[in-house]
Amino acid sequence: MGVGFIGEFEHMVLLAIMRLGDSAYGVAIMDELERTAGRTSSRGAIYMILDRLEAKGLLTSHLGEPSAERGGRAKKFVLLTAEGLEAVRRSQGALRDLASGLETMLEVEP
Amino acid sequence: MSSRPPRVFEWFLGACLPPGSTREGVLGDLAEIHRRRVMSHGAGRADLKYSGEAFSLGIRYLWLRIRGAVPDQTGPDAGDPAPSSSPSRAKKPGGRLLAELLQDLRFAFRSFLQRPAFALATILTLALGIGANTAVFAVIQGVLLRPFPFEEPDRVVAIWADRFAGNREVVFLRENATSFETVGAWSPGWGSAVTDIERPTQLEAARVSANFFDLLGLRPALGRGFLPGEDGPDGPGLVVISHDLWQNELGSDPGVLGRSLTVDRVSYEIIGVAPPGFGLFGVPRHDLWMPLPLDPGDWTWNAGVVQTIGRLADGSTLAAANLETAGLAPRMRDAFGEGESYATETAVIPVQELAVGDTRTMLLLLLGAVAFVLLIAGANVGSLLLARATDRRREIALRMSLGAGRRRLVRQLITESSVLSALGGAAGLGAAFLGVRTLVSLLPGDTPRLNQISVDGPVLLGCLLVSLAVGLFFGLAPALAATRGSLENSFRGGDVRGGGTKGGTRLRGTFVTAQIALAMILVTGSGLMVRTIQNLAAVDPGFRTEGVLTFKLQIPGGVESAITYDEIRRRIGALPGVTAATSTLHFPIKEIGWTAHVAREGEIFTTRSDLATSLYRSVDPGFFEALEIPLLQGRLFTEEDRVGAPEVVVVNRILAETLFPGEEPIGRKIQPLLGNPDSLATVVGVVGAVHTRTLATTGEAVLYRPAAQVPMAGRTLVLRTDGDPLSMVGPARDAVWSVDPDVPMSEIASGSQILRVSVAQPRTITILLGTFAGVGILLGLVGLYGIMNYVVGQRTREIGIRIALGASARSLVRSVVGRGLALAGVGVLIGLAASRLLVRFLEGFLFGLEATDPLTFAVLATGLLATAAMAAWIPARRATGVDPANTLREE
Known part of the structure; x- marks a missing residue:
């Protein structure tokens, strides 16, 4: 499947996963989004996005060790695939290109 | 404090999630968040939040799986970093079954979307039945079943319970x-x-x-x-x-x-x-x-x-x-x-039984009634499913001829009915949340543990089980009926156009008859209760309650308290709008009060239990006048009957007849024994008998003592007003506090409020039974209307030909209505017979009539038949509108 553009929230989720490195899983991703980007969302929305990104091949997942804090359940860790990284780059690049020349209006450093 | 998430919801979410890493990860995440919330917000809030999230997530995933948007097994097993979403379901035992189930679910939803009216009608009917049952069950769970918060509550007993x-x-x-x-x-x-x-x-x-x-x-x-x-x-x-x-x-x-x-x-x-x-x-x-x-x-x-x-x-x-x-x-x-x-x-009985008392009988009665409503609703759904299955006979026959097994088709049809009942159950749960509040407000205020009633785990489980059972029970017969019979029959044009089978119509007829029978039972039950309420309202309690205001005062301290009382009574009596102010230790019907043994002067007895018993009441002068209790002989109490004056009593007619049959009671001396014996007191008056416990019971002996001669700390003030008694509450309170600001005032009620509270239980039963009966009749009539409409549709061709041959509209209507009345009539007869057996459970709540009151039975049966005729008449009118030309052209 060719990697098209990703949605804004998908983009944010992928960035959050990258920031978390190899410890990205549902709860951590939500916390990260809230802490860094101030974005809160419903748990359902996050899982739907993660499933979709995984189905698109932008993410891969594996289970960690079960732990008592989680009622004996494991964490489902996610990592960006090469396609995932490519999708973020492309989306990021497109945004940057679109924003070039608008720095004063957007009040950002060029 | 447990940090374990609510099991029911955890289980529900687990069942909805696709097996594999997604299930593991999501359940784990939610458990982790739950634990976090328990620490920060407490277990209650955390549980609530968890339930909400698990429910909405579960529904979301279920929907995705039904639509086939999520693979049925995601991800690898623990620790195995294989590519996700590999469809390996066929390998697992039961995988095929699951795949078929999902296929059936998808199919079911698609077919509902094609016929939304059918699906909606079914779901609403079920929601009504399941919702009402869940609400009543929630009350029973809270009041009867939930164990007391004691250690091993079933070992705590009341000794000598009665x-x-x-x-x-x-x-x-x-x-x-x-x-x-x-x-x-x-x-x-x-x-x-x-x-x-x-x-x-x-x-x-x-x-x-x-x-x-x-x-x-x-x-x-x-x-x-x-x-x-x-x-x-x-x-x-x-x-x-x-x-x-x-x-x-x-x-x-x-x-x-x-x-x-x-x-x-x-x-x-x-x-x-x-x-x-x-x-x-x-x-x-x-x-x-x-x-x-x-x-x-x-x-x-x-x-x-x-x-x-x-x-x-x-x-x-x-x-x-x-x-x-x-x-x-x-x-x-x-x-x-x-x-x-x-x-x-x-008797030694579990303390829980003592607490619940006669509320148990009432609640079980209501549970029985509401179960009938569910059966009626279920029969409607069965009937709808049957009609639908018959409509799809051709499709079913085609699939069978292409090699689909009957078992597989039955399973698919049952999946459909189960999905409908599950949706009905979910909607019913919503209705139950609202219904429970209404129910609680309708229950008598003294129902034990009213505050314990909620829709909780066991109630949810009960709701789920009932929903599934209804889907299975009422889906099975139509599914079997629809897949029975020979293939060629189904393909023969006539049958397809006719759209039905004899067997199917007969089954629907049976459903309708059963519905009418059940509705009849509910209707007779509520009819008897309505007459009970009417009879109770007509009872003369023996005293007048109009314009009467009562409230309790608590003034500690023997003789001193009597002086305070007198002063309060005097000040309230002087208020404009108050025509009399008096007091009593126990107000009739509101409080039963104490029972004393009574000895006549000189009567020799070995034990108290050999003596006559009587209710013991202490009242102030003016009590009988304020409540208009008639004086039959002698005199009433006056302000002169106080401490130091000769001890006196007033007795009611019944006590006078018990103690002095055929003799003159006035001037005789008696000795009340309550705890420690009183001294001998002279009977100075005989008054009329009043209802002492309830409006339904009468005939108890009562002995009155002047309050001044037996001072007590807590008393009920009784005012007679010449306007709205409740408008006097403020002025009365000011008067009380002007005498002593430390005196609390409580249990403020008008005389008519006291009477109303005393009939709270029969009124609750009447309202609820009446509601259930109304819903039952409505559903039953909808069922009857449905089948008559169906029969008319089925006979369009025949009717068209008969009209062409000159049959009159009137004879057609008569034939259709007659058919409907036959079904309803059998139902009414069965219902009447069953009522005679079942209303015995109601006997303890009835007043002033027999449980087999023939008048009630006759009126209700006639009424039900008349409405049944109406329900059949509407489709019958349609039959007369059939255009014979159309029919003949089709031939």
């Missing part, structure tokens, strides 16, 4: 009975004035034996319970307060222990706070627990004021305890010098 004992019995059983680990006692109904909290308040106090809290295995939220010996003759003044009192009046002060509380002008030390929500065996409210004086010198020693309770000893059973107590009764009788009639009944 009567209040004296402390001597408690001590005797404690020393002699071996079936009990411990024996204790509690004595309710000690109204007390507490004056050193924000405003003077009348609180409900109970006196309990020192072992009371230990016996129940109850740990106070704060402090301690009573210690052995603290219930002795000169026990210290200690009090355990309720959690509510601590929270609402004492600001949840953690330093409350050791603080003093002034109860009836005596200072008590607070030693403990009871756990939250601890009510006492069905007594609606208690605020204070104080030690009972287990002292042979105290009047409670041989007066009937305590309920004896015990905890069964290890290895002992209820039956053994019953046997032992019965065996001890004669010994107690001898030890206390009592007569033959003493302690003939010595």
Whole structure:
């Protein structure tokens, strides 16, 4: 499947996963989004996005060790695939290109 | 505090999630968040939030899976980093079954979207039935089934359940009975004035034996319970307060222990706070627990004021305890010098049963009635499914001819009905949340544990099971009927156009007959209750309640209190709008009050139980006049009947006839024995009999004493007003507080409110039974209308030909309505026969008529048949509109 553009929230989720490195899983991703980007969302929305990104091949997942804090359940860790990284780059690049020349209006450093 | 998420929702979410890493990850995440929330917000909030999230996530995933948007198994097994979403389902045993199930689910949803009206009608019908049942079940769970918050609550028993004992019995059983680990006692109904909290308040106090809290295995939220010996003759003044009192009046002060509380002008030390929500065996409210004086010198020693309770000893059973107590009764009788009639009944029952009392019968009755509603709704759904399956006969036949097995098709049809009933159940759950609130508001205010009613785990589970059972039960017959029969029959044009089978129509007819029969039973039940209410409303209680206002005052302190009362009575009596002000210790119907034994002067008796018994009431002058209780002989009380004056009594007609049959009662001397015997008093008057307990019971002997000669701390003031009695509450309160600002005023009610409260239980039954019957009839008629409409549609061709051949519209209508009436008539007959058996359960609630009242039965049966004729008439009219030309063209 060719990697098209990703949605804004998908983009944010992928960035959050990258920031978390190899410890990205549902709860951590939500916390990260809230802490860094101030974005809160419903748990359902996050899982739907993660499933979709995984189905698109932008993410891969594996289970960690079960732990008592989680009622004996494991964490489902996610990592960006090469396609995932490519999708973020492309989306990021497109945004940057679109924003070039608008720095004063957007009040950002060029 | 457990950090485990609510199981039902965890299970639900687990079932909805696709197996594999997604299920593992999502369940784990939610468990982690739940744990976090327990720490920060407490278990209650965390559970609530978890339930909401699990439910909405579950529904989302279920929907995705049904649409096939999520693979049925995602991800690899733990620790195995293989690419996700590999469809490996076929390998697992049961995988094919699951795949087929999902296929069926998808198919079901698609077919509902094609026929939304059918799906909606089914779901709404089921929601009504399941919702009503879930709501009633929630009430039963909260009131009857939920165990008391005691240690091993089923081992806590009420000894001698049907009567209040004296402390001597408690001590005797404690020393002699071996079936009990411990024996204790509690004595309710000690109204007390507490004056050193924000405003003077009348609180409900109970006196309990020192072992009371230990016996129940109850740990106070704060402090301690009573210690052995603290219930002795000169026990210290200690009090355990309720959690509510601590929270609402004492600001949840953690330093409350050791603080003093002034109860009836005596200072008590607070030693403990009871756990939250601890009510006492069905007594609606208690605020204070104080030690009972287990002292042979105290009047409670041989007066009937305590309920004896015990905890069964290890290895002992209820039956053994019953046997032992019965065996001890004669010994107690001898030890206390009592007569033959003493302690003939010595039942030992679980304390939970004592608490629930006759509410159990009422709730079970309502559960039965609401189950009928569900059956009627289910029959409607069965009928709808059958019609639908018949419509799809051609599709089914085609699939069978292409090799689909009957078993597989039946399974698919049942999946459809189960999905419908699950959706109906979900909608019903929503209805139940609303319904429970309505139900609680309709139940009598003194129903035990009203505040415990909620839609919780067991109720959800019950709702789920009922939903599934309905889907299975009412889906099976239509599924079997639709897949029965030969293929060629189905393909033959005529049958397809006719759209049905004889067997299917017969089954629908059976459904309708059953519905009408069930509705008939509900209708007769509610009809009998309506007549009961009418009869109760027509009862003359023997006193006038119009314009009467009553409220309780609690003024501690013997003779001194009598002076305060007189002053309050005088000031209230002088208020404009008040025509009379008097007081009584117990107001008729509202309170039963005390029972005394009565001896005639010179009467020789060995034990009290040989004597006549009578209710004992102390009243102020003006009481009989204010309530218009007629004077039959002699005189009423006057202000002259006070301490120091000759002791006098007024008796009611029944007591006069019991004590002095055929003789002149006025001037005779009698001696009331209540706890300690009164002195001899002269009968000065005979008054009419009033209803003392309920509007339904009458004929009790009553003895009245002048309040001034037997002063008591708590009294009910009775005012007669010449306008709206409740408008006098404010002025009366000002008058009370102008005399003594420390006197609490409580239980404010008008006379007619008291009568209304007394018929709360029959009224609740009438309203609910009537509602259920109404819904039952409506559903039954919809069912009847449905089948008649269907039959007419089926016979379009025949009708068209008959019209072409000159049949009159009237004969056609008659034929269709006749068919409908035949179905309904059989239902009514079956219903009537069953009613005669079933309304016996109602007998205890009826008043003024027999459970087999022929008039009620006849009127209701006729009414139901008439409405059934209407329901059949509408489709019949349609039949006459058939255009014969169309029919003939089709031929």
